Amino acid sequence: MIRALVADDSALMRRHLTQLLESAGGFTVQTARNGVEVLEALQSFDPHVITLDVNMPEMDGITCLSRIMSEDPRPVVMVSSLTEEGAETTLQALSLGAVDFVQKPGGTISLSIDRIHRELLMKVRSAATTRVRRSTGLRGRLAAQRRRPAPSGPPPQVSFAGCRPGLVLVGVSTGGPGVLEEILPRLPKDFPWPVLIAQHMPSSFTGVFARRLNDLCAVSVVEVARQMPVEPGTVYIAKGDADLVVTRRGIGYSATPLPQSDAHIWHPSVTRMVESALALLPANRLIAVQLTGMGDDGAEAMARLRAGGGLTIAQDEETSIVFGMPQELIKRGGASAVLPSDAIAEQLIGWLRAPEAGTRTGERRRGS
Numbered sequence: 001m002i003r004a005l006v007a008d009d010s011a012l013m014r015r016h017l018t019q020l021l022e023s024a025g026g027f028t029v030q031t032a033r034n035g036v037e038v039l040e041a042l043q044s045f046d047p048h049v050i051t052l053d054v055n056m057p058e059m060d061g062i063t064c065l066s067r068i069m070s071e072d073p074r075p076v077v078m079v080s081s082l083t084e085e086g087a088e089t090t091l092q093a094l095s096l097g098a099v100d101f102v103q104k105p106g107g108t109i110s111l112s113i114d115r116i117h118r119e120l121l122m123k124v125r126s127a128a129t130t131r132v133r134r135s136t137g138l139r140g141r142l143a144a145q146r147r148r149p150a151p152s153g154p155p156p157q158v159s160f161a162g163c164r165p166g167l168v169l170v171g172v173s174t175g176g177p178g179v180l181e182e183i184l185p186r187l188p189k190d191f192p193w194p195v196l197i198a199q200h201m202p203s204s205f206t207g208v209f210a211r212r213l214n215d216l217c218a219v220s221v222v223e224v225a226r227q228m229p230v231e232p233g234t235v236y237i238a239k240g241d242a243d244l245v246v247t248r249r250g251i252g253y254s255a256t257p258l259p260q261s262d263a264h265i266w267h268p269s270v271t272r273m274v275e276s277a278l279a280l281l282p283a284n285r286l287i288a289v290q291l292t293g294m295g296d297d298g299a300e301a302m303a304r305l306r307a308g309g310g311l312t313i314a315q316d317e318e319t320s321i322v323f324g325m326p327q328e329l330i331k332r333g334g335a336s337a338v339l340p341s342d343a344i345a346e347q348l349i350g351w352l353r354a355p356e357a358g359t360r361t362g363e364r365r366r367g368s
Helices: 011-024 035-044 061-071 084-096 109-128 137-147 176-186 203-216 270-278 299-307 324-331 341-353
Strands: 002-007 027-032 049-053 076-080 100-103 167-172 195-199 220-224 234-238 243-249 252-258 286-290 311-315 337-339
Touching (some): 002 011, 011 027, 011 109, 027 035, 049 061, 061 076, 061 084, 076 109, 100 109, 176 203, 195 243, 203 220, 203 234, 234 243, 243 270, 270 286, 270 299, 286 341, 299 311, 311 324, 311 341, 337 341
Parallel strands (some): 002 049, 076 100, 167 195, 167 286, 220 234, 286 311, 311 337
Antiparallel strands (some): 243 252
C-alpha cells in the first residue's frame, strides 16, 4: 500500500482528495492542515508521497517543502493554481525538489476533482516510486539562484567556427524545470544552434518558465507563442497546451506553434517536434536530447533520427526524476550517449565545436 499524506487547509479539499485516492485502491491516506502537521507526520505516518498545497496557515507549502527536502526528503506533488502567481510559486517548488504538480481545482470542487482525477492518480502513483535527494533548504537554494548564472560552463575561448547550421531538439516532462535550470545556464551566449524544447506543461506556465530561464541563462530564452525565426544563441520553449513544429522560412527555419494534435497523447508533443525537424533537415544536422519524464513521447522519432545519422542524448537513470522517456529511447537503441544531467551541456558543446559537428565520433555512454 502507498502511504499518501494529503496536506491542505481546506477540509473539503482534504476530503475530496482522500476519497479520490482511497477509491482508486492501493492507498492509505492521512491528512494534514498545514506545514507543521506535515513535518510531524513525516515521523508518525512515514508517507511514501505527499500532496502539498501552497497556501496554508502556520507554515506555507514552500517553507514546508524546503524543510522536507533538507531534513527528510520525500516525493512531493504540489497542488497549484494555474494563475501566473501560482505558476511562479510552482516553478519555485519544482526547483526546490517537488516531483510534479497538478492543477488545484477551482469553482465547484467536486466537478473539478473529476476533471483532474486521472492526472492526479497517475502523478501521485509515479511520484511514490521516485527517488528524491536531500537539498540545502530554501535559504541555501535561493542564495544559489541569486548567484546564477555561474555554473562550471565552457571557458570563454570556446570556438564554434566552422560549425554547420542545425538544431538541438529537447523533450522533457516530469522533473523538467529543475533539470533544464541545470543544463541551459551552462550553454555559452554564442551557442551556435537554436535549441527547441517541448516541455509537457500547461500554457499558463510556459511563459513564466521561459522568463525564469532567461534570467538564469547566457543564451536568450523565449516562449513560442507565435511563429518566429530560429536563431543561434536562443532557446525556444514550446507554448503549453499546443505543439511546436519546425517550418521553413525562406532559406532558414521557424518555430511554429500549432493546435494540439489528437494523434499525440502528450503536449507539447516531443514526437511531433522531432518529426517536423526530420522532414526538413538531414538527420546529421540535428541533435536530440531526451530528458526526465513519464511515458515514451519522442522516443521512436529520436531513434529514427539517430539511425539516420543524427546524434542523441538520453539522461541517465540516476539523475532523472522519472526515467521513463530516456529509458524508452535507450530501449530502442536510440541513444548516442547516456549522461547525467550535469554532463549534457558539455557534450553538446563538445559535439558542436568539433570540426565535423554531427558525426558519430563523439558517441559515448557514461561509464563505458
